[in-house]
Amino acid sequence: MNKEVTIYDIAKRLNISIATVSRALQDHPVVSKKTKKKITELAAEMGYRSNHFARNLRNAKTNTIGVIVPRLNSYFMSTVIAGIESVANKEGYNLIISQSSESTEKEIASAKTMFNSRVDGLLVSLAYDTNNLSHFDPFLHKNIPLIFFDRVAEVENCSTILIDNQKAAFEATSHLISQGCKRIAHITVASEMNVYADRLAGYQRALTAHQLKFDKKLVLTGNLSPEAGAAAAETILQMKSRPDGVFVANDHAAVGCMLALKKAGVAIPGDIAFAGFNNDPVSTVVEPNLTTINYPGYQMGEVAASNLINHLTGSAVIRSAHTTFLRAELIIRESSEKLGNRK
């Protein structure tokens, strides 16, 4: 690799002082426009990279926002990122993204990389198993703002953006009950993470509210992939007393489960009604189309980025932790209409 170009090299080439080069690159008013132009052009030509050392002496910004997400392989997450990006672009911020692949260990490495890349702020959605959050301490110690979205944790001075997962799950499950389902299974992941704990709680609360018994054996856990959905279908097919409805914590696993059940001759919604979560495009491809919760991912990204940038620019300081809930509504489709009463 070549030697890094420094302000010394630029100063030498132009036969001017280092101080002038430094001020010009920081757009200091004391340097004339003409000199600034000459310096910045040569800097670009020589491949000068904005010098973090010098810039940090005056605590300058990098105009970069870091985003750490569990996985990039979902429509939901790519929609959130699109929302973040639309706001960031408008405000002149660049994004760098890193995925934890649902591993706390990788999340720690991602946080480190983001810290060393000197992001101005960080947006985080946590991995399934993260419970210790000390890898975010370096950001907190430096007052680098940190906002959690979707998969959130309670951290002092950090705000969170999410939907009311318990309410959404309550509505989806109650809808299945309203269609005549009396024995409803729940496909989810074994995780303490808020989103899954809350969806499970909403499912249980709906059962209780309608005098249905909660049966632990009907909670089927996996990693919520289409394959995990298919595996849950195998378990359902082997049950002595099969469920007549299934509420799934995401659409991909719901579709995987539906396809496997259909192959085995199970009628949907006749034998088993289905409701998913996210309103992924696949929910309108599968036949019958899948009843689901519309998750406002794009809006979540916009709100997360706006809150962060407003904090960075000082137009709205996040003084204390607060939680923003976005609305998520039930979308009823053929997969759950046992009674044929679609409005």
Add this chain to the structure above:
Amino acid sequence: MNKEVTIYDIAKRLNISIATVSRALQDHPVVSKKTKKKITELAAEMGYRSNHFARNLRNAKTNTIGVIVPRLNSYFMSTVIAGIESVANKEGYNLIISQSSESTEKEIASAKTMFNSRVDGLLVSLAYDTNNLSHFDPFLHKNIPLIFFDRVAEVENCSTILIDNQKAAFEATSHLISQGCKRIAHITVASEMNVYADRLAGYQRALTAHQLKFDKKLVLTGNLSPEAGAAAAETILQMKSRPDGVFVANDHAAVGCMLALKKAGVAIPGDIAFAGFNNDPVSTVVEPNLTTINYPGYQMGEVAASNLINHLTGSAVIRSAHTTFLRAELIIRESSEKLGNRK
């Protein structure tokens, strides 16, 4: 934001020389293990960030690989990234990812961010409209290795990894012809980019090889989203002489087109047979299941990351540009089986 912790602060706290702190943080053998331990522990406690200025004086690595992709919202791209990540993790590299959102302007900004984040190497898949590549010059000037994958360009000393798009498109189109299709439409994007130009060329070559006339009006362009596929269906429905087969440059647009045609009462494959591209999971959800090209995205990511890291570690220097072709094969499903002769 707090003031950046420097080696001066660490030296002061421990009452030792700056030189010793600097050497200890660079793991220089002249500093005793005990002193190194004391210094690195205090550095971590104080929130010291590895000093790029000092490190670059000796041209140290950041162990970070940058990845620039057009969009994160496809199964294909998330699979490529998973492949890159599996190799990067194994070799101790972190990834930072940026999307160009199919905009050259954003791609330029992404390249700049990656450059300033001092990535050790860069993996790039280009935006639809990128034709000028000067935004990658800073990397080339610094001998920071650059590898293109999928959407590639010819750049001196840069290697590329792709599939033979023309061959794959030739096979998909020839298969439709073998099923009796005589008037085949092609849904794609109006882009000069290799992948789309090559798929169009393969489609045309198959028509010619089977004495079918190429009709420009049957090439329908959009942005290859499901909505663009639905728009193409509208165009097809209004044609006086409808096609009896459609080869689509990706599965999402194929599915969008199929759903819209089905809604309008068109039988698939009876009236119109379909073949897509990518083998996205949605191709096995849509009914009938979609014939497609299996694109080895995970493998592409692995090969790209391995080539880059081998170059970085010096175990295989990329001295000159070379191209790696990965195999992509046709997967025949119900959407194209007009003759009912599925093997």
